[in-house]
Amino acid sequence: MKVTRTDDFSKHLHKLPSATQRSLISQEKKFKTNPRHPSLHTKKLKDLDGVYSFRVGRSHRTLFFFEDTGTVVFFAIGHRKDIYK
Numbered sequence: 001m002k003v004t005r006t007d008d009f010s011k012h013l014h015k016l017p018s019a020t021q022r023s024l025i026s027q028e029k030k031f032k033t034n035p036r037h038p039s040l041h042t043k044k045l046k047d048l049d050g051v052y053s054f055r056v057g058r059s060h061r062t063l064f065f066f067e068d069t070g071t072v073v074f075f076a077i078g079h080r081k082d083i084y085k
Contacts (some may be wrong), residue, residue, distance in 0.1 A: 023057040
């Protein structure tokens with residue numbers, strides 16, 4: 001599975017603690033193998049059509065969507081209290 005990251009995603013990722021960045025790398029590997037891996041806690045968001053999220057550690061989430069080409073686009077990452085706003 002091909003995963004791309006938006007520029008905003010990359011910018012916000014670099015501002016996060018290094019432990020969170022390492023956690024994303026681990027979670028991204030699991031995601032590429034199985035987007036529904038139990039440790040990801042992947043869920044479809046109700047308020048945003050076609051947008052999903054998965055856990056990055058206990059307090060951060062990544063938002064993504066599937067393109068028609070089969071590519072997944074990671075477009076947001078942040079603290080769980082702020083990411084859904």
